[in-house]
Amino acid sequence: DTEVTQTPKHLVMGMTNKKSLKCEQHMGHRAMYWYKQKAKKPPELMFVYSYEKLSINESVPSRFSPECPNSSLLNLHLHALQPEDSALYLCASSQGVGQGGSYEQYFGPGTRLTVT
C-alpha cells in the first residue's frame, strides 16, 4: 500500500484563525515532507522530518508550524495566515533518509487551502 492520506481536503480560514492540516502514512516510511504548490507550478519544499525530527526548514514563516507526533503522523499548524498563503498543501513520505535524495517520495492528495 503506497497511500498517504491528508485531511481535510479543503479548508477555508480567515487571517485570524488557527487551523491544522493532518497527514498519515502506514508504509513504515521514516521521512515525511510538507510542500506548498501554487496552481500550475511545481511543489515547493517547506519542511522535512527524518525519524520524527525536523531536519529541514526551508526558511518558512513562523505562521506555519510543523509537528510530527509519531512516525506515521505529520501535522501542519496554521496561524495568522495571509491570502498569499492560499495554495495546495501536499504531504509526502519516503522510505529512507539517506544522502543523495535517492528515495522516491509518495504524495498525498493535498489540502486545498483558501485564506480569506
Next chain:
Amino acid sequence: AQSVAQPEDQVNVAEGNPLTVKCTYSVSGNPYLFWYVQYPNRGLQFLLKYITGDNLVKGSYGFEAEFNKSQTSFHLKKPSALVSDSALYFCAGGYGFNKFYFGSGTKLNVKP
C-alpha cells in the same frame, strides 16, 4: 547549483502516437532523477526513477525514460499515448538530505 529543466510548457500529441516529455539536468556528481504525474486537484504520483544502472528505466502505466549522460537528459516516453495520459508531468532530481528539486512542469494534452 542542482537543477532540472523542462523546456516545453505544453506537449500535444494524438492518441495512439508516441509521446516524449523532455527533461534536462544539471547536477554535480551522480544524478538521481524522477518523473511524477499530477492530475487536476490531486497529489503527485511517482512514475519512475533513475539511480544507476540501465539507461532505459521502465515505470508505471507503460511509461519509460531514457537517461543520457552525454546530453544530460532524462526524457519521458511512451510508445502509444492515451487520452487518460493527459496531465501535468514533473521531472525531479534528488540531492542532499532527502531534498527534491522539481522542474517547472509540462502539460501533456492527448487528443482523441
